[in-house]
Amino acid sequence: MITDYRYYREILARLQKPVFSIAHNTGFNASSTPSLEAYMSYGLGSGIHGKTVSELLCSNASNRGAGGVSCSNTGLLACTQCSLVKYCSGRCQRQHWSRHRLVCEHPYLDSGWEPSWIIENRQPLLKDPTFLPPSNSVEVYKNSGYPPYDILQLTCNEGIDSLDDDLKLCMTAAGDIRNLVETVNRLPPGYSGRLDILLNNNNTILVNRMLVILCVLLSPGPSVEESAELATHLMYSASLPETAASYMRYCTNLIYGECFSEREMSFQATLRTRGRGKIYSAQPTVSIKRPTEMFSSTYSLTKALDSRREVIFDPLHMDDRDRILSGLKPAHRQALNRFWETGVLAPFSLDLRTFNCPNKLMFTPRGEWIGLPSDANPLQGWDVSAVRRAGIRHGLDPAGDILGCLFFHLKSELREFSSRIQEYNINIHLLQYDSRLLSKGISIGVLPAFSEAAFDRIDIGDMADQMGVAECLADWGPLLNRKNSSSCLIMHSKRWYEESPNSIARNNPRALKILTERCQATPKLEAPAIGESLGLYLREVHSIHSKRIGVPLQSGAQKLPNLSKEEFYDLFTIGAADLTIRFAEFGCRLT
Template sequence: MAAKLWYNAVVAGLRKLRDDIKDRGDKVESLESLMSFGMGSSWNSTTVSYLMCGNATNLKSCLSPGFLVCDKCHLIKYCSEKCRTTHWPKHRSYCSHPYLGETWQPSWVTERRDPTFLYASNLLTLYRPTIDFWGDLPAMDCLQLPANEGSDYLRPMGDLKLCFAASGDIRNLIRTINSLPADYSGYCDVLLNETNPVLVNRNLVLLFILLSSGPSLEEAAEIATHLMYSAALPGGGAEYVKRCVTFIYRDCDADLSFQRCLDTRGEGKVYSVQPSTGTKRLLEMTHSTYPLSSALKSMKDTTMAPDQLDSNEKYFSSLKPAHRMSFQRYRETGILAPFSMTTVNFTQPNRFLFSPQGTWMVPEDANPLFGWDVSRVQASGIKHGTTPEDIMGCLFFHIKDELREFAKRVKELKIDIHVTSFDAGILAKGITIGALPAFEDTSFDRIVTGNLVDFVGMRTCLADWGPLLNRENEFASVLMQTKAWDRPRATNQWGPHAMELLMEKCNKIPGLEVKIKSIFAQGLRSPALFRIFDSLDAFSENEGAFQDYLRDQDVDESVAAFDLRLRTKHRVHPKRFGIPLDAPGWQKLPDLSSDEFYDIFTLGGANLPVRFLEFEAMGSTTSEWTGEF
């Protein structure tokens, strides 16, 4: 039996390798492509590179690809009618689930009561430590080379230095590196900084798993995907992660400062400099001993708690039926995987998402979909055989593809990554005095400050990072985003009183469509009304209020003080979500179809009021300052 399983696994791996070479035209990377560390997600510990038949019930599961889709739910595929019939008793409960019904309504509607979140108070909420592991803004390519340094094709591309001054996760780094030209011949030095020691060291372990030699890119990308988003890990993967942690943090208590230089598959290195005290929390988490059962109970007690039902169903009411079911499957299992994939191989808790005591540390409203480009997610899923309806299965394949491509780029290009954990202002001053030798010339081509401006203010942020901009690169820029730009005055805050005013005004409009008035007939119990109100920020013209915010931040004086200017035409990221980067200056609001809005804001979770800012050196010729944003 064991010999047969091994033979099937090897044959499947060889077929996948052949198909990959045929599809991408790649050369065989190395012998490591044929090696296995037993870290895969499938029941026989092989990697999952295509959607397998849904008849996965036990160790006699079908290993064939699935291509006959269930014509009712569109969430699962089978290799034959025989497998479809065999698996139906197990699939029936999902295929007939109320969430798949077009007329499904949240519990508060069917029970004729007001939703609990409408008048909820946080005063009685028990304290539970949480960490924003996943982020909530779509990842961006901070270079956008075709519109910047790469726009002049007669000029050879030079070296690049990138700074992510407050980056809790690695998505922006991945998107940026994956957007580099395949023939990029320069050196790229990246500084990845974050104050939270758990996030910093999680990123360091993820980078080591992806970039160090050993397992194939396929296996490394798969275990890293689960390490980022799954509550449990395959047994072999969990053991490998433990060995990686042991290797990285050996003798870390010897000095006050933790410093490491780790090899990658290519020419580059991964460096880390941080206070040694910052490593202790992660080591406590990874050395904990709670069982998987208690970890999953903690996760479900948080994500599926009775007092969270209305909030969860409020989100579900905005989703398409199949997407509701796909997301529900993820909440039940805690595993990011295709809908039909068996999870019997996931036997160990992912200790990176739980406290040392086994408490789920991901916030209740965190969503793994938020922060990813949904159109790209679904395209990746289709490429691997998944249906667009199985959105979480699509996300699994997309993240794995992105991580694999990232590891491949670092292997083939010249990229050094420096992981640090310091207060952003202190880090900037340390760079200025040469504390980090790799950046002693203090000349970054991009500085991504995240939403630091919301915590330290515009002038401080520019004072810290403006002097570190590469003045010899006319495309160099400091990139900011703000989530809290005087929001109470400028944006639409929902609540019972505001919603009642909206209904009152709309009901007075002659000729208002009957469908809209029927939505108001349900009053404050209407799920459609919540969707309308929650989307108002996307279509609110608040340019005047934002200009007031910039004046309150003394932007004119600040940019003049540090020899910078605010770009009127962005070259890296649009000024707000839903507007293309190359949109004309007069376009202030998104112009989206309902499907585009659903992908960007509902599934993708783009934060409606967030605004983006780009600063460049005063001598740059890329744009002209007109005194208005």
């Protein structure tokens, strides 16, 4: 009889590992009795047989080694030439070289690589850097030009004496769930109040994408680990493993299947979460027709990926791609190029053969990708220093596989968010209405959860760039909680300089010097007279977000980022933060 010692070793290793529980890595006290989900798997992970990815495996796992057996050992030794992959031994590295050399000898890894317009000695054809897409744009990869931030900052505002207070937050132009996740994840330990968070956007695709992602992430059933990994792919990957795609279809049926009726004027859904709170959604019925067609369409993976590649590698946008790559370090260029080619956010060495279904949150009903080629940088709008730390914790080298680091960072943040939803009393209200109409509806009490029309925080995003500061303050200023001295309305602007001549410098050989001088002397964002009439005032000292990206919140007098070369690279080069964005905060006078 042949004894399979490796099988028994794997069984023993599983028995010796601590049982995963909801409280794992969240800061909460673990229950003495493991939850049922600790023993169950829905197979929603990215690895073989639907396992979740928690450590970096030997890169030879994506190849067939001697005897047709894949290596399943942990990757320990990094490729010294590219830092993108790891191997368990020199033997596996040699076996994998015939495939890895295509990566390791790629021109993008050459420190002397230059954009095509330099090689061809011509002027680059680039998009206008001042162009801003309309507010109802549906690009999947159009991330904001700033890292996610906590719109509550409870300890810096209401303080630790308010840990049992009920609070209401509003994000009127939420394009994704990143600020929602950041806000919940930064709640101080011991918060016991009820938190109601309203997210609104008039773009039906964006709202329903968020709704499906939240349903996948927060619905009871799969483990927190599995749900977080699938939600990570739903946010950034163009394809999914078959089991993950099936679970996403289950969630879309849960949301729209039985409740949807075209005879009703309004579509409403209430979804359970892992905790006491719920997810509520209200939208005009006519608005959800297109997203439901997207989620139930039947195009092939080949058609979807071909459509995405046609956009990403459009020859007319070649110079825009090269512009992005030209500022990156060689290994980061190759990592981003792999993401462009595969469309999957994952560790560089992960075997992607199981990703055989399109992610229908990213394609039209006909299988056309809804993205822009020059904005397909998933690191845009992330704190890359935190991304690096997450990668290191999982055995990755941030000098190479920076997108693998982002995979683990985002998954960790979503896992923490899901665990906190289970522990705290948090309700999420997801709406799709015109901002002006919504503010008037709230003011007359059409939303029961917000019948008092008193928010402790209101984040209007960049709506002032489309509607004007005065109109935004008139719509939303009266909805601040006048009984809370810390209540605040926050906005940001990319177009503030249009009313401040010579405040920025472009196409000028002395641009850096001029930019520095102008930033030092830039006039404050004008607080219109309507602000005073509404009992609002423009804050001199911010308590939610600093006035400029890269400046610490606590450094009120600091006007410009004071960053090392590496910090600047992380925030403004590979992180693609927008240095011209300015934030403003309006407080309210107490009644």
